[in-house]
Structures are given as structure tokens and as C-alpha cells.
Amino acid sequence: MGWAIALHGGAGDIPLSLPPERREPREAALRHCLQVGVAALKAQRHPLDVVELVVRELENNPHFNAGRGSVLTTKSTVEMEACIMDGNTKRCGAVSGLSTVVNAISLARLVMEKTPHIYLAFDGAEAFAREQGVETVDAINFITPENIERLKQAKEANRVQIDYTQPIQMDPTKEKPIVDGDSQIGTVGCVAVDGEGNLATATSTGGLVNKMVGRIGDTPVVGAGTYANSYCAVSATGKGEAIIRSTVARDVAALMEYKGLSLKEAASYVVEECTPKGTCGLVAVSATGEVTMPFNTTGMFRACATEDGYSEIGIWPPSAEN
Template sequence: MGWAIALHGGAGVPKNLPPERRKPREEGLRRALEVGVSALKSHASALDAVELVVRELENNPHFNAGKGSVLNSNGSVEMEACIMDGNTKNCGAVSGLSTVVNPVSLARLVMEKTPHIYLGFAGAEAFAREQGVETVDPSHFITKENIERLNHAKDANRVQLDYTPPSQATNEKDTGVPEGDKLGTVGCVAVDSHGNLATATSTGGLVNKMIGRIGDTPIIGAGTYANSFCAISATGVGEEIIRCTVARDVAALMEYTNLSLKDAADQVVKGASEGTTGLVGVSAGGEITMPFNTIGMFRACATEDGVPEVAIWPSL
């Protein structure tokens, strides 16, 4: 059996996304995919591959994770991440980070160096210092683009996934998040040549979110999950993904009803509110799926015997 990998850079991409905002993200996905493919070709584990890919995306300011994390209502970042090994179901998660350069790597340290699964805020920051991971002044994450996003959200009196001009932030659904330019959360799933599965997800959350808000990304079974059947990383409206336990439901449908990965993922995404949910998934057999019920989703994938793919909107 060969390896396979899939990644995402956020869901909801509108058809009129300007080229200056689209092209850097497409290129970022290609670079991240190359990182993952190179790792798997070199016989790295699936767990190592997904961490490397998400680190690459965290270091890219064009995505809502790491360097590009959006700002909360106080004008600061509260980043979160999660990583999970499908072979052992070991996992680690972090929330409320304001100084850690690569939250996904801190999540892995929580998994491997503590008796716990989830650390948040001051405790997570203290653990980062103890472990000697790279940290920076919080101002490192305050970019011109993210200040602009926050100002637009405040002007529109909205909590948003990403940049949405006030004039467009009028079609609000039950989720409380307006339609528009929904970009951001990054994630990766992989199966290595030994059949081991892994997933990792990282995000800055919602623009103008309340201080202390936690989304789906670090919640095992909601935005991130892996077992011996599949690995899933979700993106979209965190509150909806939590309510629908998106990632775990895909795995459960495969395990208990013998659905294929594609059929299970399609059923779960269809069951979520329209315009809120996307995911990437890979099965132990190397099947890949990348469904979404939003306008578009930044995504990429590759298999050992296939052609790499980078896409945004639905395939014709």
C-alpha cells in the first residue's frame, strides 16, 4: 500500500476572490504539499508528515494559523492546534497561545511529554517555555492585514472567519457568521507506507472573537480525529463543527456502518448547516476525500501513484 496526503487552508472561498489574495494561498498549499510528499517519500511517519505540513502553513502569513492568525476582540491572537496519531489514538491539543511560533508542535509535545491531552492559555504558554519551543513577542502576530480584518469585523459588528467587507456582511445565518470571504484554518491528514494514519489542525480562530473562545480545532472528535480507519481535519464554523462532531462521525460511520471514507464524509458534511463545513480525510487504504458545503475550500492532495492536485472551488 502506498502513502497518501491531503491538506486544507480554509473553507468558504468566494468566486470573486481577488488574484492577489488567491495566488499566494495556492502557492502556499503547493509548497506545503511538497513538504509532506517529500517527507512521506523519505519514509517519514504520517505523524511527522502532518506536523511538518502544518508548521509550513503556520509560517505562511496568508493562512489563519500561526503567523497569519486573526485577532480577537482585544486585538491579540489566541491560537490553537491539535495533533493525533491514528495508530495509538494518542493526541495533544493547545489553546490560547499568544507567543508560540508553531502551535502544532507544542500540541505534539503535550501528547508526548505530559500525562494530559489538552493545555490552554497560561498553562500552555508556561509549558512552551519549559520545553524550549520557539516563542516570540505577541506583536509578531499583529500583521497589517489582520488589523484590517479586525477593523472590518468591528465596523460590521460581526464575528467572522476572515476578511469580509462590511458591505458584504449582511447575509447572516443561524451560525452567527456571515457569508463572504471565509478563509483560514489549516490542516493535514496522511497515511504512510506502513498504513499508519495521522492528522493535525491549527488555527487563529474567528476574527473579533470573544477573549477565551475555543473552537473546534483542538477538540478531539470535532475538528480533528484519527484512528485505524481514517484521519480527518475539518475547517469552517467551529461552533457548527463541534455541534456535529464532524471528524469523529466520519470515523464512526466507517467503523460501525462500513461506509467508505467518501460516503461517510459526504454524509457528515451534508448533515451540517449549509455554508459552514469542509474537511479533508484519508483512509488506511489511501483513499482521499475533500468535501465541503461552502462556496469553496483551499485544498490539496497527493498519492504515491497519483497526480498532485491543488483546488479551491468544486470540480466540474
């Protein structure tokens, strides 16, 4: 048994041709956040503190679809959501529909610790944030030029886009969609376990490009995009509707608890057999310090480290990256 940590920056149709100017800042951010998380675990911080700390770092990075980088709804607004959960106690907190809160994951933790509830959304969540004195900014601060362009491309293609879907633009000469430009940005999450088997998970997102106002994805739904118990901690990413239907995060834990599967076996089964191809990825750690990061999409920005010295930062399957 030993500590372990894993984090992700979203899964989807990430082309192998992703240019360095798009790839390298995200890889650097994952590397930095992994170092932050490892340092916190080595300093014997509780895993709940670790996952919140790491996800805050990811939220503050505009290269990912959370916090500052959150994608836009069909009305050109931002609606952020997040969830955090402690494995041993199953205490959890979730928020949706945030438009001014700088770090949604920290508000989710306050919901867990300062209210009798689990989930607050929209006006109620914003009011609670003001009551708690968390950092807020004008909603316009979350609307980046890049995400304005992403919304424009999604509208032109008349689609709602999963993390990292390649943008589609209209060919003016043929009046049909063509794939062009960079890929979209992804949901973020982190899972951690300490040397005593304490587990925690945290996930944060801006949702889907061109989503309907009021749409809620898998991230804040306990058991779908985010779940932890005494067996494992899981954070999922991808197409929220598919992840909700498959109760992805909870099913990984249930297969371990009721079927006696290992973490790797359980996570692989859920990703490969229970969710449609191209819709899901996850990171997970077990109480004994195992770590796994499966996905059925083209790629998933991911990183992990364990106490025994293993570490990994990747985007595509190992066979594709070699």
C-alpha cells in the first residue's frame, strides 16, 4: 500500500496531428499539476485537500474546459459545474450553473462541509458562493476569444460538441462541413489515495460546446462522473449523457466491491463494455495504491504517479504515441 494520484484534462477525438502549440501547454499543465499533487501527498495532506488543490490549478488554466477555460452554451454564457467526494465517509458536494465563481470545485467542497445538502445549482449556488465569500468575478471574464470561436464553429455545424471534438467549419465553395482547426478542450479531474488508504475524487467542467442553457452533465452527478468509496476513487470525462446512463464511476466501485475485480479490471470493463466507443475515459485509484486511466476515445490528456516511483503523462494510447 502506498499513495497514488491520477488526473485528467479531458477525453475525446484528439488527433495525432494536434500541433505542438496546442499539445505542449496542456502537457506542461498536467506535469505541473501532477507535481503539485505529489508534493501535497508527500507532505501528508489529506487526499480531499490534494484533489481540490490539483483541480483548482486545472480550473485556473485556460487550456482546459473548466474554470477560466469553460466552453459556452448556445446562448454564449458559461455554466460551470463540479463535484468532490471523500471515499471513506462518502461525504460529497456538487454545484452546477455557475457563472461567476472562480473555482467551482472549492464551492462544491463548501456545499459538502457547510450545508445539510449535497447539490446546489444556478442562482442558489451563486448566492451560497457570495455568502461564503469565495472568489468571484464578472461572468465576462470566463468568456475567452477561443471559446467564442469554438461556439461559432459548433453552431455552424449544428452540433453539441464533446471534449476535444475536432471543430467543423463550413466550406464556402461546397456548402458542406469540413474538419479544420484545433481540437476542443476538456473536463478536468483528479483522484488520490494516501498511504493509509484514504481516497478522494474531484471533477470540474464547463460542459459541452453549444449545450442548451440549463443542461447538466455527468460531472456533478454522484456515481456518474464522480464517485469514491472505501474501494476506489473515480473521475470520468467525455460525453456526459453516455456517462450518466452507464453510471460509470459508481459501476467501477461496484464491480470491485461485489464482483471482486481489481481496479484495472473494473475500470476497463466499464469503459470498454458499458459505454459507447468514443464517449468515455476515466482516471481511478484504489485503496491499495493501484492506478488506472482507460479511455475509449481517440485520446485523453492524463497523468499519474505512485509512491513506488511510477509516473506517466500521455494523450493517446501508448501504441499510437510510439
